[in-house]
Amino acid sequence: MLNKIKVTPLAAESLGVRSMCTLVETPDARVLLDAGISLCPSRFGLPPHPIEFQTIARLRKRIAEAAEKAEIVTISHYHFDHHTPSFEDWLVNWTEANETARQIYEGKRVLVKNPREKINPSQRQRAWMFQNTGGRHAKTLESADGKEFKFGKGTVLRFSEPVTHGPESAPLGWVIMVKVEFEGEGFMFAPDVQGPMSKRALELVCEAKPDVIMVGGPPFYLGSFKVDEAQLQEGLDNLTVLAKTVPVTILEHHALRDESWQQRTQPVYEAASKAGNTVETAAEFAGEENVFLESRRRRLYVENPPSREFEKWMRESSDKKSFCKPPL
Numbered sequence: 001m002l003n004k005i006k007v008t009p010l011a012a013e014s015l016g017v018r019s020m021c022t023l024v025e026t027p028d029a030r031v032l033l034d035a036g037i038s039l040c041p042s043r044f045g046l047p048p049h050p051i052e053f054q055t056i057a058r059l060r061k062r063i064a065e066a067a068e069k070a071e072i073v074t075i076s077h078y079h080f081d082h083h084t085p086s087f088e089d090w091l092v093n094w095t096e097a098n099e100t101a102r103q104i105y106e107g108k109r110v111l112v113k114n115p116r117e118k119i120n121p122s123q124r125q126r127a128w129m130f131q132n133t134g135g136r137h138a139k140t141l142e143s144a145d146g147k148e149f150k151f152g153k154g155t156v157l158r159f160s161e162p163v164t165h166g167p168e169s170a171p172l173g174w175v176i177m178v179k180v181e182f183e184g185e186g187f188m189f190a191p192d193v194q195g196p197m198s199k200r201a202l203e204l205v206c207e208a209k210p211d212v213i214m215v216g217g218p219p220f221y222l223g224s225f226k227v228d229e230a231q232l233q234e235g236l237d238n239l240t241v242l243a244k245t246v247p248v249t250i251l252e253h254h255a256l257r258d259e260s261w262q263q264r265t266q267p268v269y270e271a272a273s274k275a276g277n278t279v280e281t282a283a284e285f286a287g288e289e290n291v292f293l294e295s296r297r298r299r300l301y302v303e304n305p306p307s308r309e310f311e312k313w314m315r316e317s318s319d320k321k322s323f324c325k326p327p328l
């Protein structure tokens with residue numbers, strides 16, 4: 001579907017971590033989208049399994065290598081699975097103080113979600129932290145909300161207006177989507193729209209008419225206690241509309257954190273198929289096997305018992321685990 005734009009998923013739930021980091025290349029520009037990656041610190045009452053730590057370490061290297069090639073880095077919003085912080089943390093973000101963020105942002109043109117407008121308090125604080133730490137390594141830091149940027153003879157990055165991180169009433173703030181265009185082709189990146197749950201986000205995607213979209217699906221794993229089932233259904237309904245409209249939908253992120261995601265999204269796959277379209281994960285799009293580690297964490301501990309040294313590390317406080325690499 002894309003012949004002139006190369007899209008390479010680098011890290012994602014289907015690759016074993018929390019992320020949507022993707023490298024997009026055209027003849028004019030190399031763009032690293034949302035260069036963040038994280039693990040859930042506690043799922044099913046368990047910290048990440050050693051296999052999850054091995055995976056995030058490997059994918060961190062993959063992102064750093066992609067950053068060496070990229071001239072442009074984007075930040076859709078300021079959650080740590082979408083941008084890289086400068087503090088040390090070996091439990092969630094797998095970051096070395098200052099160095100990990102420097103590898104990604106040094107010398108880059110960094111196009112970011114506006115740190116002052118349409119932003120909730122926690123993200124405003126994180127945006128301020130980024131501007132004064134990792135962002136200082138950047139060649140330039142530019143707010144991208146609702147703007148377009150041209151590169152070379154034919155590449156255009158069109159950023160959306162801010163849309164909600166989930167439903168219209170979501171307390172998690174706003175994100176910006178982006179479409180990368182080159183000579184009639186278009187790839188759209190729609191992180192953390194959770195379906196989308198927002199009708200406005202769906203409208204913007206349909207208006208953009210991308211050939212391929214990577215979208216964050218509904219957070220089924222939060223159903224009944226953090227997200228209303230009605231909101232999940234709205235996200236699923238809108239995702240179905242999107243899959244009918246866009247030739248290739250790469251379904252990722254929150255949706256894949258629940259082991260029942262394939263059953264829950266069956267209507268999406270059926271609607272896409274009837275329209276002659278396809279739905280796949282980032283791993284499938286990249287020609288790799290799906291590796292759903294977080295949703296399988298309980299089974300990982302049963303099928304692959306960790307070492308005694310790791311079990312001892314598990315008993316430490318969260319603060320201590322953050323500053324001490326797990327014994328792998």
